[in-house]
Amino acid sequence: MIEIDGSEGEGGGQILRSSLSLAICTQQPFRISNIRANRENPGLRRQHLTAVKAAAEICRAQVEGAELESRELTFRPSRLSAGDYSFDIGSAGSCTLVFQTVLPALLTAGGSSRVRIFGGTHNKGSPPFDFLSRSFLPLLGRMGAGVQLELARHGFYPRGGGEIRAQITPAAKLGSLVLTERGPLVRKYAESYVAAIPVHVAQRELQVIGRSLGIAPTDLLLRALPNDMGPGNAVTITLEHQHVTEVFTGFGEKRIRAETVAESAAEEALAYLTTSAPVDEHLADQLLLPMALGSGGCFVTRVLSAHLHSNAAVIGQFTGRKVAFAPVGNCMEVRVL
Numbered sequence: 001m002i003e004i005d006g007s008e009g010e011g012g013g014q015i016l017r018s019s020l021s022l023a024i025c026t027q028q029p030f031r032i033s034n035i036r037a038n039r040e041n042p043g044l045r046r047q048h049l050t051a052v053k054a055a056a057e058i059c060r061a062q063v064e065g066a067e068l069e070s071r072e073l074t075f076r077p078s079r080l081s082a083g084d085y086s087f088d089i090g091s092a093g094s095c096t097l098v099f100q101t102v103l104p105a106l107l108t109a110g111g112s113s114r115v116r117i118f119g120g121t122h123n124k125g126s127p128p129f130d131f132l133s134r135s136f137l138p139l140l141g142r143m144g145a146g147v148q149l150e151l152a153r154h155g156f157y158p159r160g161g162g163e164i165r166a167q168i169t170p171a172a173k174l175g176s177l178v179l180t181e182r183g184p185l186v187r188k189y190a191e192s193y194v195a196a197i198p199v200h201v202a203q204r205e206l207q208v209i210g211r212s213l214g215i216a217p218t219d220l221l222l223r224a225l226p227n228d229m230g231p232g233n234a235v236t237i238t239l240e241h242q243h244v245t246e247v248f249t250g251f252g253e254k255r256i257r258a259e260t261v262a263e264s265a266a267e268e269a270l271a272y273l274t275t276s277a278p279v280d281e282h283l284a285d286q287l288l289l290p291m292a293l294g295s296g297g298c299f300v301t302r303v304l305s306a307h308l309h310s311n312a313a314v315i316g317q318f319t320g321r322k323v324a325f326a327p328v329g330n331c332m333e334v335r336v337l
Helices: 013-026 046-059 095-106 127-142 199-213 259-273 283-292 306-319
Strands: 002-005 030-031 062-064 073-076 084-088 113-119 145-152 162-169 177-178 185-195 220-225 232-241 245-251 297-301 324-329 333-337
Touching: 002 013, 013 030, 013 073, 013 283, 013 306, 046 062, 046 095, 062 232, 062 297, 073 283, 084 095, 084 232, 095 127, 095 162, 095 283, 095 306, 127 145, 127 177, 127 232, 127 245, 127 283, 162 324, 177 283, 185 199, 199 220, 199 259, 220 324, 220 333, 232 259, 245 259, 283 297, 283 306, 283 333
Parallel strands: 002 030, 084 113, 177 297, 185 220
Antiparallel strands: 030 073, 062 073, 113 162, 145 162, 185 232, 232 245, 297 333, 324 333
């Protein structure tokens, strides 16, 4: 039984999600204590509980402690099964984080799977759908995985009601990933999504981003969604380079000016562009698990986050694989050995 301390490292839900994925892939049980100990509301929230139940369903696991606000959990995986799955968070909790929990495991299943998840698709503190579809999944495809992801309906906090759908085709074994250069910039564009929010909010956000990043007016895209999907607002900045695409996001909130939302996203994009690193902070977090389950490899990133260090530690406990770090100019090389 692998023992995990959920208060180590970033002390959030990433430790739990990575443990669930790796437990299924390696068929090793684990016990985690102090779940999300470093968060304002510790313990299992709805999206974390849905991730636990989803992980249990795809491998018929025995689970103890799968309750809202639980701070301890025991998970004993059994045989993984491909199939058609549907998971409903029942709130605006993140669809994408639940998806990222089951995806690594289903990539090792004996056949193709279809997955539907209901909840939030654009949530603060979670990778939005656009990030997965444009940035993360193309790199998985480069490693040999076949994943088609569809956004059926947008979902924003606090209403939720979004839906994503995925078709997952496993590879016999994921190949290695080497990503040390981003290559020349091919295209940059920004989008502002608004649902039951005044259109001028999106217009103001796009004006700020256009000025900050020098994006042409034709690449400032206003996405007005049906009112029944809102209220909600998110802005995305997509930077397509030859070898990698990065997506930066800002989320509208009550009493936060549109300009502030846009400036925050633009600052992240500018910080990325000021270095030569192909991989930014959030993409680096997500790449470790598939690389560790596959043939390893390396990438260069702008910054090492607490999430990345937590993932590296959990990977070591379940697989024995090591993650090494080395400075490369003003960036860091991450190598999965």
